[in-house]
Amino acid sequence: MNNRRIPKYIQLKNELLSWLESGKLQRGQQVPSENEIAEQFGMSRQTVRQTFGELEKEGWLERIQGKGTFARSPERREGEQVKTIGIITTYISDYIFPHIVRGAEAELRSQGYRLLLSSTDNNKEKEMESLQLMTSQPLSGLIIEPTKSAEGNPNLAYFLELQEKGIPYLMINEKYRELECACLKVDDEAGGYKAAQYLLEQGHTQIAGFFKRDDLQGVNRLKGFLAAHKAAGISASPKRVVTYTTEQKSDFPYQQALQMLAEGEKRPTAFVCYNDELAVMLMEAVAASGLQVPEDVSVIGFDDSSLASASGTKLTTLTHPKTVMGQTAASRLIAMIEQGEQAEDMVYEPELIERDSVAKINKG
Amino acid sequence: MNNRRIPKYIQLKNELLSWLESGKLQRGQQVPSENEIAEQFGMSRQTVRQTFGELEKEGWLERIQGKGTFARSPERREGEQVKTIGIITTYISDYIFPHIVRGAEAELRSQGYRLLLSSTDNNKEKEMESLQLMTSQPLSGLIIEPTKSAEGNPNLAYFLELQEKGIPYLMINEKYRELECACLKVDDEAGGYKAAQYLLEQGHTQIAGFFKRDDLQGVNRLKGFLAAHKAAGISASPKRVVTYTTEQKSDFPYQQALQMLAEGEKRPTAFVCYNDELAVMLMEAVAASGLQVPEDVSVIGFDDSSLASASGTKLTTLTHPKTVMGQTAASRLIAMIEQGEQAEDMVYEPELIERDSVAKINKG
DNA sequence: TACGATAACTTGTACGTACAATCGAAGAGG
DNA sequence: CCTCTTCGATTGTACGTACAAGTTATCGTA
Numbered sequence: 001m002n003n004r005r006i007p008k009y010i011q012l013k014n015e016l017l018s019w020l021e022s023g024k025l026q027r028g029q030q031v032p033s034e035n036e037i038a039e040q041f042g043m044s045r046q047t048v049r050q051t052f053g054e055l056e057k058e059g060w061l062e063r064i065q066g067k068g069t070f071a072r073s074p075e076r077r078e079g080e081q082v083k084t085i086g087i088i089t090t091y092i093s094d095y096i097f098p099h100i101v102r103g104a105e106a107e108l109r110s111q112g113y114r115l116l117l118s119s120t121d122n123n124k125e126k127e128m129e130s131l132q133l134m135t136s137q138p139l140s141g142l143i144i145e146p147t148k149s150a151e152g153n154p155n156l157a158y159f160l161e162l163q164e165k166g167i168p169y170l171m172i173n174e175k176y177r178e179l180e181c182a183c184l185k186v187d188d189e190a191g192g193y194k195a196a197q198y199l200l201e202q203g204h205t206q207i208a209g210f211f212k213r214d215d216l217q218g219v220n221r222l223k224g225f226l227a228a229h230k231a232a233g234i235s236a237s238p239k240r241v242v243t244y245t246t247e248q249k250s251d252f253p254y255q256q257a258l259q260m261l262a263e264g265e266k267r268p269t270a271f272v273c274y275n276d277e278l279a280v281m282l283m284e285a286v287a288a289s290g291l292q293v294p295e296d297v298s299v300i301g302f303d304d305s306s307l308a309s310a311s312g313t314k315l316t317t318l319t320h321p322k323t324v325m326g327q328t329a330a331s332r333l334i335a336m337i338e339q340g341e342q343a344e345d346m347v348y349e350p351e352l353i354e355r356d357s358v359a360k361i362n363k364g
Numbered sequence: 365m366n367n368r369r370i371p372k373y374i375q376l377k378n379e380l381l382s383w384l385e386s387g388k389l390q391r392g393q394q395v396p397s398e399n400e401i402a403e404q405f406g407m408s409r410q411t412v413r414q415t416f417g418e419l420e421k422e423g424w425l426e427r428i429q430g431k432g433t434f435a436r437s438p439e440r441r442e443g444e445q446v447k448t449i450g451i452i453t454t455y456i457s458d459y460i461f462p463h464i465v466r467g468a469e470a471e472l473r474s475q476g477y478r479l480l481l482s483s484t485d486n487n488k489e490k491e492m493e494s495l496q497l498m499t500s501q502p503l504s505g506l507i508i509e510p511t512k513s514a515e516g517n518p519n520l521a522y523f524l525e526l527q528e529k530g531i532p533y534l535m536i537n538e539k540y541r542e543l544e545c546a547c548l549k550v551d552d553e554a555g556g557y558k559a560a561q562y563l564l565e566q567g568h569t570q571i572a573g574f575f576k577r578d579d580l581q582g583v584n585r586l587k588g589f590l591a592a593h594k595a596a597g598i599s600a601s602p603k604r605v606v607t608y609t610t611e612q613k614s615d616f617p618y619q620q621a622l623q624m625l626a627e628g629e630k631r632p633t634a635f636v637c638y639n640d641e642l643a644v645m646l647m648e649a650v651a652a653s654g655l656q657v658p659e660d661v662s663v664i665g666f667d668d669s670s671l672a673s674a675s676g677t678k679l680t681t682l683t684h685p686k687t688v689m690g691q692t693a694a695s696r697l698i699a700m701i702e703q704g705e706q707a708e709d710m711v712y713e714p715e716l717i718e719r720d721s722v723a724k725i726n727k728g
Numbered sequence: 729t730a731c732g733a734t735a736a737c738t739t740g741t742a743c744g745t746a747c748a749a750t751c752g753a754a755g756a757g758g
Numbered sequence: 759c760c761t762c763t764t765c766g767a768t769t770g771t772a773c774g775t776a777c778a779a780g781t782t783a784t785c786g787t788a
Binding site: 053057083084091092093094097098099101102105106109112113114115116117118119126129130133134136137280307310312323 | 417421447448455456457458461462463465466469470473476477478479480481482483490493494497498500501644671674676687
Binding site: 007008009043044045046047050064065066067068 | 740741742743744749750751752
């Protein structure tokens with residue numbers, strides 16, 4: 001019945017493999033002896049041996065002299081599972097990123113996955129390098145924090161390659177607009193809203209905002225900041241809104257703050273800062289201007305990083321899930337890999353933590 | 365000449381492998397035909413075929429019907445360039461460790477290596493998990509920060525496995541005593557010495573020391589601390605030396621400090637702390653006791669972490685190479701992998717950074 | 729010269745025999 | 759009851775034959 005062109009030993013091999021697949025041969029179960037098979041299939045023992053030899057080399061069978069031949073699910077099938085997950089973040093050593101990585105690492109290790117880590121320093125070329133390295137060898141999944149998410153995404157090809165290869169990935173903190181992809185993030189707009197709203201409730205009306213504009217996180221926080229003003233019927237002066245890029249972050253906002261603080265009575269009474277890192281920097285600007293936080297100027301940060309409680313004046317700030325987000329991202333990605341689950345967005349609500357950097361203003 | 369117990373086809377296999385190793389058979393070169401080999405070695409063609417079959421499965425030979433058999437260096441040797449390096453640290457998210465990881469990551473990425481990251485939380489079982497995961501798939505090299513280096517090393521077997529597989533590794537911060545292995549570290553003893561010496565020069569005589577005892581780093585810093593006292597002819601009171609373990613770190617030293625500070629006039633005038641993290645904690649103890657740094661109590665930290673300059677009172681501390689150490693570790697490991705260079709120890713000299721947490725004491 | 733047939737050589741498939749080495753169970757002996 | 763031996767079953771090693779299938783070079787013919 002079989003095509004005579006197919007060698008007998010290959011036919012036998014296929015037959016045995018189908019036995020294994022159908023469960024007719026359970027792992028550990030003994031296979032009929034070489035002589036039995038030979039008789040049954042009408043071939044010589046040598047031919048059967050050839051088949052068995054290949055199947056043994058490939059890990060399907062185990063032959064034990066004097067005992068017999070036994071089926072075993074090839075270890076490779078399990079071992080071949082790559083079980084390596086990559087994480088690409090903008091930064092590794094600074095700020096809240098170590099905590100995100102840590103959460104993911106702990107989860108991955110407990111699930112038997114290995115973690116490949118790479119950073120981009122918020123630089124598109126390095127993001128490309130990282131993607132290249134990550135995809136150069138088998139990978140189970142990828143977690144990415146977008147680099148300069150507000151700008152375009154020149155590395156789209158790599159993400160399409162991931163989709164083609166069926167490698168699931170998800171984003172944290174932000175997503176690239178061009179990509180259909182699940183994302184775990186903080187509701188940045190709500191955060192910006194809450195920060196401004198809180199200050200307004202405390203009686204502040206002259207509020208300056210400092211936001212990063214090359215990350216969508218900054219753009220969204222600014223959006224919330226403006227929305228809160230609108231809701232309160234107070235207009236936010238454009239002069240009081242400073243936006244900056246990654247490259248400018250170490251100097252430009254600081255200078256702008258100094259300038260505002262030098263305006264005497266017309267100076268703002270509060271700063272809403274893109275994140276704690278900037279907040280700490282601006283607190284130094286306040287001190288350098290001979291003023292005090294919160295007596296003269298109130299400051300609100302973002303992300304509740306260690307900086308917030310380490311600094312001299314404990315910083316009022318908004319929470320960021322950090323470790324939990326890393327852990328959740330990892331466990332969701334594993335679910336996508338192992339159960340093939342569909343990815344869904346997840347949005348964390350930031351909450352305000354009141355500390356010592358905001359003062360109440362008594363009107364009149 | 366060969367032991368008759370060794371099957372002929374195995375003997376032939378070994379012979380051919382030695383040809384490949386010695387260069388008698390260059391890759392790509394044609395191997396004598398089955399019949400020639402059979403005649404030459406006085407065996408049947410079937411036996412030669414058995415040998416060739418195995419060597420082909422293992423990737424040493426390539427057989428082409430009608431053409432002949434050809435040697436090929438198994439792709440594994442060159443093609444499978446793994447280019448993945450693992451790093452196992454005690455912590456990922458805290459303290460100076462993110463900076464070490466970052467230095468290593470940047471170097472590895474620029475050299476085209478991928479970084480596998482894992483942490484142990486200073487816990488031996490997790491170290492085992494990490495080693496298991498790391499070695500479960502091909503690896504080019506490994507950088508390890510020992511977990512509880514002052515205690516024994518129950519995971520010795522994994523390190524021996526690395527040596528067997530020819531995977532180079534090196535240690536940072538400390539080394540396990542049981543292992544012959546290159547190590548990049550700070551001269552902790554010199555650091556402890558410098559810290560104590562500096563305080564003694566400032567007129568302090570009642571100096572308390574707080575050191576971790578399950579890491580060799582802490583043991584060595586304590587050693588230097590004591591040596592400086594001896595050199596100055598001042599005895600360090602055992603009551604003033606507190607040692608603690610990882611598990612105790614969040615509470616025990618704090619309580620001990622409170623107790624010392626409650627001794628009134630007899631209280632110590634300075635604290636030498638295992639690291640900045642502890643120093644910040646003890647500064648809080650000082651504040652909680654109604655005292656001030658540096659007026660009432662001077663504090664010296666270690667490692668010049670971000671905590672040192674973020675805190676209210678800027679901390680006088682000793683330097684740690686951090687990022688540079690990570691970068692150097694990576695580049696040395698790559699040299700070991702690619703040039704087969706021998707690993708050498710590298711010791712960094714810590715330097716004292718004077719900030720605001722130490723006061724001069726006027727004698728009399 | 730260009731082309732195809734052929735021969736010589738290679739490895740691939742398939743069958744066969746014989747005996748060795750090993751394992752496990754059955755049986756013999758204490 | 760325990761131990762040793764024996765024996766049958768199984769895989770391992772080694773040799774052999776025969777023919778199929780693919781590659782290459784040579785030779786003969788148009």
